[in-house]
Amino acid sequence: xxxxxxxxxxxxxxxxxxxxxxxxxxxxxxxxxxxxxxxxxxxxxxxxxxxxxxxxxxxxxxxxxxxxxxxxxxxxxxxxxxxxxxxxxxxxxxxxxxxxxxxxxxxxxxxxxxxxxxxxxxxxxxxxxxxxxxxxxxxxxxxxxxxxxxxxxxxxxxxxxxxxxxxxxxxxxxxxxxxxxxxxxxxxxxxxxxxxxxxxxxxxxxxxxxxxxxxxxxxxxxxxxxxxxxxxxxxxxxxxxx
Numbered sequence: 001x002x003x004x005x006x007x008x009x010x011x012x013x014x015x016x017x018x019x020x021x022x023x024x025x026x027x028x029x030x031x032x033x034x035x036x037x038x039x040x041x042x043x044x045x046x047x048x049x050x051x052x053x054x055x056x057x058x059x060x061x062x063x064x065x066x067x068x069x070x071x072x073x074x075x076x077x078x079x080x081x082x083x084x085x086x087x088x089x090x091x092x093x094x095x096x097x098x099x100x101x102x103x104x105x106x107x108x109x110x111x112x113x114x115x116x117x118x119x120x121x122x123x124x125x126x127x128x129x130x131x132x133x134x135x136x137x138x139x140x141x142x143x144x145x146x147x148x149x150x151x152x153x154x155x156x157x158x159x160x161x162x163x164x165x166x167x168x169x170x171x172x173x174x175x176x177x178x179x180x181x182x183x184x185x186x187x188x189x190x191x192x193x194x195x196x197x198x199x200x201x202x203x204x205x206x207x208x209x210x211x212x213x214x215x216x217x218x219x220x221x222x223x224x225x226x227x228x229x230x231x232x233x234x235x236x237x238x239x240x241x242x
């Protein structure tokens with residue numbers, strides 16, 4: 001479970017980029033986090049994972065405060081960030097073993113998982129190459145595999161399908177469903193509204209640092225009876241929000 005309690009963040013005095021957000025991502029659900037560019041999605045995710053300090057409020061990962069107990073909180077999360085351009089001097093297998101070492105994945109377990117995941121994402125033959133030689137999509141696959149490798153309880157994914165080919169996107173969506181089905185939490189941001197509509201148990205829309213809509217897709221459709229798709233609802237509620 002992931003809980004955000006009265007979370008705020010300012011980069012300039014008096015200008016809140018995140019304004020008193022309250023959210024609860026329950027075990028067993030896929031939660032879609034939507035919003036226009038600059039709405040606060042990535043800033044929220046960076047606070048959830050301890051990359052950015054929280055100005056006000058707190059965030060809890062399975063009851064562990066990301067502010068007061070960051071090590072325990074971070075053990076319970078796996079992050080796919082908004083850019084895969086990291087650790088580029090490492091070979092693919094070196095990066096995955098580094099992640100496995102960080103999360104204390106046993107030797108035999110990691111070998112099996114690395115082989116299985118790399119083959120599923122069609123990147124196994126490139127594991128001996130440096131990641132700087134990879135395409136954007138290949139780097140994205142490696143970051144996703146790194147998260148799946150140590151199997152954290154809570155997945156936090158920032159635009160995880162960006163750069164993935166259709167086959168890899170399908171595998172990732174299936175794994176998200178299975179992870180939630182096993183009683184875990186999946187939180188992901190996306191600009192692909194059709195994916196959110198079909199995949200998410202609940203949806204939150206953020207604009208100008210505030211949550212402006214929250215609920216299941218069925219609840220949201222009932223509130224906006226004249227709109228038939230999440231895309232239409234999204235356009236309606238974000239076009240005039242200051």
